[in-house]
Amino acid sequence: MVKMHTARDGARHTVPARPRRGLRDLAYDPTTRGIVLQVLLVLALLALGAEIVSNALTNLEKQNIASGFGFLERTAGFDISQTLIDYANTSSYGRAFWVGLLNTLLVAGLGILISTVIGFVIGMARLSSNWLIARLAGVYVEILRNIPPLLMLFAIYFAVLKSLPLPRDSLTLPLSSYLNVRGLTIPKPIWLDGIGIVVAALVASVIAALALKGWAARRRAATGHGFPAVGIGLALVAAAPAIAWVMTGFPVAFDMPQMGRFNVTGGLTLLPEFVALLVGLSLYTAAFIAEIVRAGIAGVAKGQKEAAAALGLSRRQAMRLVVVPQAMRIIIPPLTNQYLNLTKNSSLAVAIGYPDLVHVFAGTVLNQTSQAIEVIAITMAVYLLLSVVTSLLMNWFNARMALVER
């Protein structure tokens, strides 16, 4: 960023300001010329885009293929195995789109969290002074990043299916939960009146704990006096919702799973497809994140560690206070790429039957409506939007972590 500024400023300075400029001068003015060329280019691109759209529309009409987005209102007529919002086969295609999108977001969001945790652990382990740990981490990275993700999903999915018992021989777990090849079924909480108060208490206590921590840090910086903010904060977060819980009279009921003729009915089921996809994506992406973390830590100058040791910091403190904060600056930009990859790879769900956006929308909906252009355009726009949002968030995070230049 810094370099670009100087370059642009430099360019501006090279244009000598003249009192009167004719048309001829204007034509040779680099700034004007640049603007004119760019405007022309944008216009040409727009014209090309309009041409493609109108040509496609004409040809679709000629071939008698339906077009337009009216299909989103029509009844879908198919069922989806995992729905985070209310959905039935009488819902519309538009509703099916949201179901698919939420499923994608769920698996991508959780995948990002899990792969980051595993990636950081493995990345640090690769730098461990313990020979065995470092080698094991190395083996993990080399194996997992060299297997195509689709193959890994198949392997995990069928390994999961093969190792779980059939519904008749379901494993009975505590709390009336059942585990079988159809998934893990747990009692489904049904929230009653008053749950809002509990949630509000939780949110308020978290905010209060964070504020407390901030105040304690500022006081420590100003006066040097410590304050047990972490302990008190945790106690606050635990106590406030619990009190609200008791006072509102436990506002929750449970839909208990029961053995039915074919399978466990009722309850909340964690599908094996979801677990396979989540585990597969997380393990795969973690291998890349581990390498990024290792590179980031290795990229911090050795002198930093030595200086930290000279100041009397323990190895742990040196890592936490000196090395990792500097390493993060190297780690975050490539980390963004991995998050984007994971989100996009989640579309492999279609192969193992997890109802993500591509499966539900670019699969079943496309096939029922035959409107490939509209459906694919919407799907691509959604992935683009997801990528842009992820990038923006990570850029903001990166800016926060970046070296503050004074």
Add this chain to the structure above:
Amino acid sequence: MKSILTTGLAAIVLAAVTAGPVLAQGTLQKVKDRGQLVCGVNTGIAGFSAPDDKGNWSGLDVDLCRAVAAAIFKDPAKVKFVPLTAKERFTALQSGEIDVLSRNTTWTMSRDTSAGMNFAGINYYDGQGFMVNKALGVKSAKELSGASICVQTGTTTELNVADYFRQQGMTYKPVVIEKLPETLAAYNAGRCDVFTSDASQLYATRLTLGSPADHIVLPEVISKEPLGPAVRQGDAQWGNIVRWVLFALINAEEFAITQENVDKMKDSTNPEVKRLLGSEGDFGKGVGLDSDWAYQAIKAVGNYGESFERNVGQGSRLKISRGQNALWRDGGLQYAPPIR
């Protein structure tokens, strides 16, 4: 995922750029210039379209493509087979990637009218059924409430199941997977109680399971699934070729013309046989082909009955009986208009 996006992109680009020229020049001329027919088939379903270990395709749907190629080029080998998944197939046809879609595709109104294609006929009358493991002790589809059902995505099957269960007031849990092998593997692993598809597919896939005798196909047939070849809309001549090649094969069975006796039958005294085989009249002209078009088609794959028995009937491992697919005079539904 990759493939669907690629197909989608290809569709956009092709629809935008080349659809005009494709329509301007007839499909027949295009096929002739290219020197081969490009035919979209199933990625692999025994009896309908499946490659052997040497990459030679065979099956009922494949035979139709070969017959069309023979009618055009007098050589049944001039076909390129493009294996397509259920959800790629329509885009491939719309975009001009294939000339004819012969891939156990159900003829429905929306596909015939607003998906840019026309069906040329019915080469297999099918219906959707359910396959379950015998161990469940289920005797009827009406007992399936609460069952998990494995189904392949991108098929009419997916909608029929939803309709059927809604109509019967029963519930079910769908497990929808993109490709047949993985769908079957999930069924085999016990992920679902039921595998549902067109009855013909159930019989074909049952053979690929570990022990076929452990699985039964329930008696209920919950839908009409007329399967047939489809072509792009807007090229009537091409549609006529595919339609009449199919009719020629069915008529050939009616007149007992077989792959073996077709040469002898050319000298038949029956005027209907003579017209079909091109020794009288010139019916090939009407579809832009030589007068021996039907002779070539029959010579290549035999009549409809032969093709049926060889691929899915008694001559195959599937052993499907003719049933609805017998000629109308034998109590079936196969009936071809006369050539005159």
